[in-house]
Amino acid sequence: MKDKKWALLALASIPLIMTLGNSMLLPVLPQISRKLAISSFQVSMIITVYGVVAIIMIPVAGYLSDRFGRKTVILPSLIIAALGGGVSAAAAWLMGGGSAYWVILGGRFLQGIGAAGAFPIVLPFVGDMFRDEEEVSKGLGLIETSNTFGKVLSPILGAYLGTLLWFLPFIAIPALCLMSFLLVLFLVKSPKKQEGDTSTIRQFLKGIRGVLHEKGRWLYAIFAVGCICMFVTFGVLFYLSETLESVYRLRGVVKGLVLAVPLALLCLSSFGAGKIIGKNKMLMKWLGFGGMVLLTASMVVTGFYKGIYFMVGFLGLAGIGIGAALPCLDALITEGIEKENRGTITSLYSSMRFIGVSLGPPAVSLLMGAGHWTLFGTMAAVGAVGGLLTLFAIRPSKGEKGEKVSRYNKDPAVREAAFGHKNRSPV
Numbered sequence: 001m002k003d004k005k006w007a008l009l010a011l012a013s014i015p016l017i018m019t020l021g022n023s024m025l026l027p028v029l030p031q032i033s034r035k036l037a038i039s040s041f042q043v044s045m046i047i048t049v050y051g052v053v054a055i056i057m058i059p060v061a062g063y064l065s066d067r068f069g070r071k072t073v074i075l076p077s078l079i080i081a082a083l084g085g086g087v088s089a090a091a092a093w094l095m096g097g098g099s100a101y102w103v104i105l106g107g108r109f110l111q112g113i114g115a116a117g118a119f120p121i122v123l124p125f126v127g128d129m130f131r132d133e134e135e136v137s138k139g140l141g142l143i144e145t146s147n148t149f150g151k152v153l154s155p156i157l158g159a160y161l162g163t164l165l166w167f168l169p170f171i172a173i174p175a176l177c178l179m180s181f182l183l184v185l186f187l188v189k190s191p192k193k194q195e196g197d198t199s200t201i202r203q204f205l206k207g208i209r210g211v212l213h214e215k216g217r218w219l220y221a222i223f224a225v226g227c228i229c230m231f232v233t234f235g236v237l238f239y240l241s242e243t244l245e246s247v248y249r250l251r252g253v254v255k256g257l258v259l260a261v262p263l264a265l266l267c268l269s270s271f272g273a274g275k276i277i278g279k280n281k282m283l284m285k286w287l288g289f290g291g292m293v294l295l296t297a298s299m300v301v302t303g304f305y306k307g308i309y310f311m312v313g314f315l316g317l318a319g320i321g322i323g324a325a326l327p328c329l330d331a332l333i334t335e336g337i338e339k340e341n342r343g344t345i346t347s348l349y350s351s352m353r354f355i356g357v358s359l360g361p362p363a364v365s366l367l368m369g370a371g372h373w374t375l376f377g378t379m380a381a382v383g384a385v386g387g388l389l390t391l392f393a394i395r396p397s398k399g400e401k402g403e404k405v406s407r408y409n410k411d412p413a414v415r416e417a418a419f420g421h422k423n424r425s426p427v
Contacts, residue, residue, distance in 0.1 A: 006187045010188050013183050014122050020153065020173075021173045023150065024161070028158055035167075038098070050108045052358065055358070056116075058351045062120060065117075070124065071184065071190040072190075078177050080114035081111050082173070084108060086173075086174040087110060093167055121347070124334060126334070132279070136331065141327045144270045148323065152264045153260075156253060208345075218336075220393075229356065232299070233356075235360030236364070240311070243311075244258055269324050284328035285396055291323070292386045302315060303372065303377050
């Protein structure tokens with residue numbers, strides 16, 4: 001891993017910057033609403049359009065990365081994200097009112113397309129870079145930590161930039177994307193493509209159907225648990241943000257610092273989990289299950305008390321649980337899928353995580369009217385579903401890669417039809 005340290009750090013800049021490019025706008029949304037004279041629903045669309053476009057485009061980007069290479073997709077995507085950020089920044093700076101709003105939305109639409117081809121492709125890229133499963137796990141832990149660190153930094157940085165100039169977060173987005181572009185361009189080398197990697201679309205889709213048919217039980221479970229983790233994370237952060245401002249009158253950087261507490265614990269937990277899981281797939285399963293149990297218990301306890309210190313403390317414990325689970329999910333799904341289909345399968349997983357991000361805040365906004373206990377009881381129930389899925393649906397075997405021998409391994413003819421090359425298998 002030492003000889004690829006700089007490449008890994010360059011790739012880790014992508015989730016950090018993509019997260020900042022979206023989440024650091026959250027603290028300044030009220031300012032944007034006032035400056036452009038738009039409603040709260042309209043201003044929320046600045047976040048929503050980014051996520052919705054990304055959900056749609058992520059599987060497309062995954063397919064393209066499998067066919068043409070990870071770096072070939074990531075670099076243009078970073079440019080598109082920078083252009084989208086530049087369009088939004090120019091509109092906020094030079095225009096006003098409703099006209100500025102619609103151009104900003106157009107820029108965010110472009111930025112969402114760019115984001116779809118950047119961060120989700122990093123996960124299979126790390127899997128391609130290393131042969132040793134323990135190194136893959138450590139690399140994915142670093143990527144997940146970078147993603148989470150972006151979430152920790154974004155409320156603080158966004159709030160600070162907003163105090164200087166309300167549209168300064170928009171201006172920061174293209175600068176950050178171009179920085180990541182240069183790092184990947186000069187520090188990351190694509191793994192050599194093997195002969196026969198250019199199968200037809202029919203063969204590719206047949207291979208994907210075969211993988212989902214054979215491994216669907218645990219893949220669908222990981223998709224669902226990843227969605228649950230993001231749903232709870234962004235849902236409770238939305239609730240905490242609203243509570244800090246409406247009940248405790250905290251705004252600006254101080255509010256950002258409080259929001260960063262559970263995210264910082266999530267970040268540290270994610271980093272630690274990535275370090276210790278190695279290539280032990282049973283440990284990944286049980287650590288992931290333990291994380292979901294901690295999440296569920298924290299939600300139950302938080303439902304009984306509203307005190308700020310108590311609530312932030314137990315939401316921090318929930319963050320530790322989520323942070324422990326995410327690298328395990330990343331490693332299981334990345335190491336359990338053959339490189340020919342890794343980009344597409346992990347992109348489906350990333351789409352499910354984006355769905356959780358998109359659904360969390362609106363769901364919590366509806367539940368807030370039903371009361372504190374109802375909200376956190378619902379979150380606990382969702383966490384419990386994630387724990388049960390991890391316990392009963394994810395069952396790594398004791399084989400070399402933690403999987404049973406695939407039927408594709410046994411039948412070269414099927415393998416060749418599915419992947420266009422008789423010497424490769426989907427496991």
